[in-house]
Amino acid sequence: MSAPTISPPLHSIPADIRNAQDYAALAPHFMPPAHYAYISGGSGHGQSVAANQTALAQWALYPRLLRDVSHGHTRITLAGEEHAHPLLLAPVAFHKLAHAHGEIDTARAADATDTCMIASTQSSYTLEETASAGGARRWFQLYLLPRREDTLDLLRRAEAAGYRAIVLTVDAPIQVANRRALAAQFQLPPDVAPVNLRGYDIAPRYAGNGPGDSRFFQGAMRGAPGWDDIHWVMSQTRLPVWVKGVLHPDDAAALRDAGVTGLAVSNHGGRSLDGAPSGLDVLPAIRAAVGPDYPLMYDGGVQSGSDLFKALALGANAVAVGRLQLYALSVAGALGVAHMVKLLREELEICMAMAGCATVADITGKALFKPAR
Template sequence: MSTTTPPLALPLSVIPADIRSAQDYAALAPHFMAPSHLAYISGGSGYGLSVAANVTAFEQWAIYPRLLRDVSHGHTRIRLAGDDYAHPFFLAPVAFHKLAHAGGEVETARAAQAIDTCMIASTQSACSLEDTAAAAGPQRWFQPYLLPQRAHTLDLLRRAEAAGYRAIVLTVDAPIQVANRRALAARFQLPSDVSAVNLRGYDTMPRFAGNGDGESRFFQGAMRGAPSWDDIRWVMSQTTLPVWVKGVLHPDDAVALRDAGVAGIAVSNHGGRSLDGAPSGLDVLPAIRAAVGADLPLMYDGGIQSGSDAFKALALGANAVAVGRLQLYALSVAGALGVAHMLKLLREELEICMAMAGCATISEINRGALLPQARRRD
């Protein structure tokens, strides 16, 4: 299959009439995205166990309806790490938006600005971090990886500061890239006109020493360049921006990061694209919240497809949630208009859940709003 196979349909300039929920964009995306591109975006590492876990984790919780509650003063506003946001939905850092739409991250940023949403721009973007920032609203964060040479990581940080990003979201959970079997089966290759433009001119290939005599290409190879606690401290010392750490799943790691002084933590299994078989972030979120206490901001990232999903993550300890693949599905269908509409639907779906559960504000959502139930087995 050619990697340049055109989508079955061009992005629309109007919202399709059959879009009635945010999740409907996922069902329509195959009609607008090249099959190999869809396989790369929707797939995860290995057999996709963690991708599936991100979705099914929400099934173990039901939401209690509450009666006779006055929610006429209700709203979705939050205050996070000293800043005010109209709602708790963020756009998670996702690579190569041009696989979904020719406008790439700039098109997504336009939607974020239109709907008052904070976009977390990925290092592995097909549009530069500067162009993305120019199109985004004032609430914009940047997600860097640690590069082999600290001078190049520092240059990324300085560029992000100059472009007006408000926070750094350092991703530390993917030192080894495990094959995406769905993408391999679809013979995905990155198109020649799509690349990680933010990394041009940087050394991105770690140099591993060793004589190869009995050495592992993972233990003595890939993991030799993995992020360290010294790297975390170094990044925090090199920028005045708040530093969040993304990819946390164990309570002990969360406590250590809190004690190191990070601004917040993103509880995430990297969208199921790191260790296949890792738990869903939702499954570990309550334990992480209990471990770090009430004050450290937590963002949940993984499998958010509806307002009720967001409600459950907030009830289990998150202060905000980040939407990943769904933004690219909406982008493929209707560009910036689609992403903005998807975010509007998510917010309205959350408002419905809050109103029916008797929660007028985000701060009123807590564990008592949920009832555990057996996870469905198909």
């Protein structure tokens, strides 16, 4: 069987792109199959990836009549920071798998659309290079490294490069195999690596090799983040610290009480515990647990402005888009990502206008309807 033909990235927007979700359909034609399998797949059997789509699809939107939305806008305040719209670019590893310019082009698109980009620790360009390519509105996703001195150095680098918040990701201490990537025989290409981690000791501290030891309980999980790590990170920086990967209301309330700035309600795009619920399904309970004013961000399966609207209606203050940014990047680089953001924002505005919501603050659960199945 001959290898599939992969189109090079375009220098203009394809004529058949009508909405943001169209980039997801085009992406397989612009990425090697193994790269696409890695990006699109989830852990295990992909149950949590599917859960994200199912959770979004179960809701319908009420159109409302005779509402004056002529003063409408999408501006929000998120943990004291002004944003032109409630859409952020979620941290995703290895943008270079989608496009040779990787995070550099994503940062340029974020700057052009006044969008906050959350740069990943596992970027294929350094956090400094990514910062220099974009505007001032950028956050940094932090993974804890085995040695605190290395984590602290990474944190100091993010501060020096002008990142304005830290998003501490704590929900993936065990990396469960991506079956789609395995079937496609995915391997990182020689020119793609987690360059932010060069020079650090990233070998696990615990092997779990004692008699009767489990390589999970006494192995991987012995190096998992704990409460002392949360307090330590907050003590080491003046930047706002968010925690990403929250799915249980009790965890959410405890993190709020610990002084964390805000939470990202997320099942890691279905790439952590397979079978975990969609963040959308637990979002109302988490909102109830933390109260009406505590900052919450959602990510997971978002591909349209109506998806954004649903997450906002169910309790999120902002919504981060993950895979879709890489799909757009693969098709048309920075131009594709900027166009995808523009389409999502316009789709959100259409939903808001038709639902009678002039501002993001007007979007509540009353705007949603769940049909009987």
